[in-house]
Amino acid sequence: MSTNPFNRILSDVTDPTDWKDTKVPDLAVLDSLERCYICKEFFRAPVLTSCNHTFCSQCIREYLISNNLCPLCKTELFESSLKRDILLEEIVACYSSIRPRLLELLKTEKNSNNDNNEKKEESGSVEKANISEQSTSNTEVCYSPQQNLINDSHKRSSHRDNEEVIEVLSDDERERVSTSSSSPELLGEPAMKKVKIESSHNETLDAIPGREDLVTCPICSTSMSAEELQTRHIDDCLNGRITSRSKPQQLQKKRPSPRAGIASFFKKKDTSPLGTSSISSVSRGAQPLGHSDFYFKEVEKHVTETKKLSKLDFASLTTPRLKEKLAAFKLPIQGTRNQLELRYNQYYVLYNSNLDSNHPVSDKILKHKLNQWEKSHSAFNSESANLFSSRGTISNRSITAKNFSVKEWLDVYQDEFRELIRTARASVAKERKERKKEQAPREEVVETEPTVFKPDAVSPASTPQEIGSTKSVDGGTSSDLTFELDMGSSMLFDSNDTT
Amino acid sequence: MAPRSTAQKRLLKEYQQLARDPPPGIVAGPLSEDDLFNWECLLEGPTETPYENGVFPASLKFPKDYPLSPPSLKFDPPLLHPNIYADGTVCISILHPPGEDPNQYERPEERWSPVQSIEKILLSVMSMLAEPNPESGANIDACKLWRDNRAEYDKQIRKHVRESLGL
Numbered sequence: 001m002s003t004n005p006f007n008r009i010l011s012d013v014t015d016p017t018d019w020k021d022t023k024v025p026d027l028a029v030l031d032s033l034e035r036c037y038i039c040k041e042f043f044r045a046p047v048l049t050s051c052n053h054t055f056c057s058q059c060i061r062e063y064l065i066s067n068n069l070c071p072l073c074k075t076e077l078f079e080s081s082l083k084r085d086i087l088l089e090e091i092v093a094c095y096s097s098i099r100p101r102l103l104e105l106l107k108t109e110k111n112s113n114n115d116n117n118e119k120k121e122e123s124g125s126v127e128k129a130n131i132s133e134q135s136t137s138n139t140e141v142c143y144s145p146q147q148n149l150i151n152d153s154h155k156r157s158s159h160r161d162n163e164e165v166i167e168v169l170s171d172d173e174r175e176r177v178s179t180s181s182s183s184p185e186l187l188g189e190p191a192m193k194k195v196k197i198e199s200s201h202n203e204t205l206d207a208i209p210g211r212e213d214l215v216t217c218p219i220c221s222t223s224m225s226a227e228e229l230q231t232r233h234i235d236d237c238l239n240g241r242i243t244s245r246s247k248p249q250q251l252q253k254k255r256p257s258p259r260a261g262i263a264s265f266f267k268k269k270d271t272s273p274l275g276t277s278s279i280s281s282v283s284r285g286a287q288p289l290g291h292s293d294f295y296f297k298e299v300e301k302h303v304t305e306t307k308k309l310s311k312l313d314f315a316s317l318t319t320p321r322l323k324e325k326l327a328a329f330k331l332p333i334q335g336t337r338n339q340l341e342l343r344y345n346q347y348y349v350l351y352n353s354n355l356d357s358n359h360p361v362s363d364k365i366l367k368h369k370l371n372q373w374e375k376s377h378s379a380f381n382s383e384s385a386n387l388f389s390s391r392g393t394i395s396n397r398s399i400t401a402k403n404f405s406v407k408e409w410l411d412v413y414q415d416e417f418r419e420l421i422r423t424a425r426a427s428v429a430k431e432r433k434e435r436k437k438e439q440a441p442r443e444e445v446v447e448t449e450p451t452v453f454k455p456d457a458v459s460p461a462s463t464p465q466e467i468g469s470t471k472s473v474d475g476g477t478s479s480d481l482t483f484e485l486d487m488g489s490s491m492l493f494d495s496n497d498t499t
Numbered sequence: 500m501a502p503r504s505t506a507q508k509r510l511l512k513e514y515q516q517l518a519r520d521p522p523p524g525i526v527a528g529p530l531s532e533d534d535l536f537n538w539e540c541l542l543e544g545p546t547e548t549p550y551e552n553g554v555f556p557a558s559l560k561f562p563k564d565y566p567l568s569p570p571s572l573k574f575d576p577p578l579l580h581p582n583i584y585a586d587g588t589v590c591i592s593i594l595h596p597p598g599e600d601p602n603q604y605e606r607p608e609e610r611w612s613p614v615q616s617i618e619k620i621l622l623s624v625m626s627m628l629a630e631p632n633p634e635s636g637a638n639i640d641a642c643k644l645w646r647d648n649r650a651e652y653d654k655q656i657r658k659h660v661r662e663s664l665g666l
Contacts, residue, residue, distance in 0.1 A: 010518075013511045017519040037614040038566060039505055040512045059505075063567055063613060067597060071612040074597075376504035378563040 014099070015040065022106040031099075034092045037072060038063065042096045045357035046088045050081040054088065057353035065345050079311075084356040090291035093358075294358060308352045314341050331367070339379060346373050506565040510535045513617045525621045527559065536561045538570075540621060544660065545629040549653040553660035557587075557624075559617065569594045569611035572624065576663070579656055581631040581642040590637035593623045 016035070019028040036043050038059035045057040053072045055063075061079060063071055070077045312325065322340050323333040331347055333340070347370050354360045374380040410417070503511070510529070517527055524543030529535045538559035544550030558575055562568040572594060577587035584590060592609040636642035644652040 010511060010515050013508075013515050015512045015515050017516050020519065038509075040509050059613070066567070069597060069612075071614045074612070373504070376506070376563065 018103060019106075021108055022103065023108055024106055027102070027106070030095075034095055043085075043088060043092045045353055046085045046092070047082040047356055048085050049077055051075045051077065054085060057082065057084065057356035058349055061349040061353055062346075065349065082356075086358055087295055089358045090295050094291040308355055309348045311348065312344055331370070335380075339374075342377065342379055343370070343374065346370055346377075504563070506561065506563060507535050509566055510561060517618060522618055522622060524625060525618070527617060527621060536563070536565075538617075542621060542625060542628075545625055548629045549656035550628050550660065553656075553663060555663070557589075559620075566613035566615075569596055569615070570617070570620070572620065579638070579641050579644075579652075579659060580628065581633050581636045581638060581645050582627055583641070584637045585640075588637075589624060589627070590635065591623055591627050592635075593620055 016028040016031040019025055019031055034042055036046070036054075036056040036059050038055055041056070043054065043056055046054050047057045047060060048054055049060065049070055051070045051073050053070055055071075060071075060082065064077065064079045068076055068078070312322070314322070317325075319337050319340070322337075322344065326333050326340060326344060329347060331343060335343065347366070350366045350369055350373075354366055514528055514535075517525075524545075525540065527538055527540035530537050530539055538561070540557050540559060542555045542557060544553035544555065555574055555578055556576075558573050559570050560573075561570040572589040572591075574583060574587040574589065577583065577585060582590050593611055593615060595610050597610040597612060631641075631645055633642050633646055641652070644655070
């Protein structure tokens with residue numbers, strides 16, 4: 001594993017195989033069931049199709065722009081029939097928020113001298129061992145608690161690389177131990193006290209690591225504390241100021257939150273019987289509701305208001321009208337016609353899928369997502385945004401595609417076709433000259449002979465014979481090359497007819 | 500680094516899954532972590548076929564709108580097979596986008612859909628190696644050879660396998 005050169009970028013990739021080496025490998029099944037077939041991520045705003053299949057709203061809507069079949073069962077599917085699945089979205093959100101903790105807890109330890117495991121499985125014997133170990137040093141506990149705590153916390157956290165865990169633990173313990181040492185009646189049994197600390201300490205360990213209160217930025221999908229996200233990150237991210245997502249940065253981001261983690265842990269234990277409510281109160285901030293609260297209590301939010309954007313019929317829309325439409329949504333209106341159409345469609349998908357979410361994001365974030373989509377989409381690449389835009393798009397289209405325009409193709413490759421014709425003519429002329437030298441009287445035959453268009457200057461594959469044979473075998477996907485040659489030579493012959 | 504696109508995220512996930520739980524006879528991964536859209540894979544020739552014992556390198560190229568559009572797969576060096584073009588490009592229904600099919604011999608459920616995966620593509624290619632589909636031939640010479648002179652077809656492939664192994 002350590003030899004994998006992709007470890008750095010795979011470190012934040014989660015997938016069902018994460019469960020393979022845990023105590024409950026079958027969780028991989030649950031994990032994969034909660035993922036969209038299209039993007040393989042956990043469902044975001046899941047919707048149910050008329051054929052009873054579930055996809056992310058955004059994924060299936062993007063797919064349905066150019067298709068009308070269910071990607072899974074291929075039955076006909078209309079966008080209007082998609083229904084949002086409120087319960088599933090909350091289940092997935094709940095699962096994905098507890099997933100890191102579950103993974104941590106169920107990890108099969110390779111070096112099993114880890115406290116966590118032993119405690120869970122044979123807590124009795126470990127406690128005894130601790131008692132004897134501690135009773136030998138119990139004077140130390142009383143007289144120099146600080147010293148002991150540092151050692152202790154080092155021991156305890158040796159398997160964790162998270163520094164703030166150490167700090168927090170020692171804070172926590174210091175508090176408890178200082179109360180114990182200040183109350184004289186407890187001095188007689190410091191060892192027992194110590195064990196108590198340890199067991200509570202153990203629970204704390206599971207809850208602290210600042211993991212369950214990490215939230216995902218809706219824009220860049222980086223995980224961080226809710227505090228960090230709200231105070232700083234979201235603005236930076238919207239303005240595109242976040243450039244790298246290196247590990248140290250993420251660690252730093254965790255730093256401000258360990259106390260919040262502890263606080264939420266105790267709050268959860270004391271006040272709320274619902275395991276996840278305090279998690280989401282931390283992570284969602286503005287929305288202090290647990291997943292179950294949302295599902296059972298916020299019922300008025302479950303009714304879908306039908307204010308979705310409508311699909312545009314681009315064929316009957318002039319470019320100025322299309323620009324007006326875009327401007328009405330405060331979207332950029334620069335770019336080629338093709339880009340304008342793609343931009344509207346993508347905004348339409350983002351907008352409508354956002355409405356399917358239980359926790360919709362603001363329009364500002366949608367526009368940012370649109371911008372990022374454009375950056376990653378080939379039709380908006382810098383090289384295709386200039387003079388070669390039409391070329392960039394047409395060469396990406398399959399020649400078997402419905403919207404393939406022969407005329408556009410001819411326009412784009414006109415120069416190359418001309419060049420082919422020119423070289424062909426030149427070689428014909430040359431050949432003719434040579435033949436003239438050899439057999440002057442047979443000039444006319446050369447002119448009418450079709451094989452004169454088989455000169456070496458033109459690519460040998462473009463001979464009429466070979467075009468015929470490639471055509472006959474290339475089935476659904478003739479390669480672009482074949483087509484280009486085909487077009488080129490047909491044009492060559494056409495122009496020959498006219499001259 | 501800009502946030503990853505849907506395509507990049509999905510490619511990473513598929514890679515992780517393939518790396519952790521590789522199907523037998525298949526190795527695949529991106530050429531570099533900067534460009535997740537170009538993959539290289541190695542396919543083992545299926546047993547009890549003339550391709551047996553061969554290890555065939557191929558390149559997978561993904562479009563920017565993957566998984567909405569399918570990738571393309573090309574054997575490099577090209578492989579003699581009725582469904583592989585002379586330049587090595589594989590012609591197989593799972594790599595064809597849905598939509599109209601000029602020849603009407605591929606059912607839509609065999610075509611590409613975003614629910615397919617790299618693993619499924621490579622497994623389909625393995626079974627294509629074992630069982631060529633002469634109805635939708637890509638390499639007419641290989642088709643003829645396979646149909647009319649199986650012994651010679653097998654011989655040529657075994658020779659290619661030996662040569663590719665440097666024997």
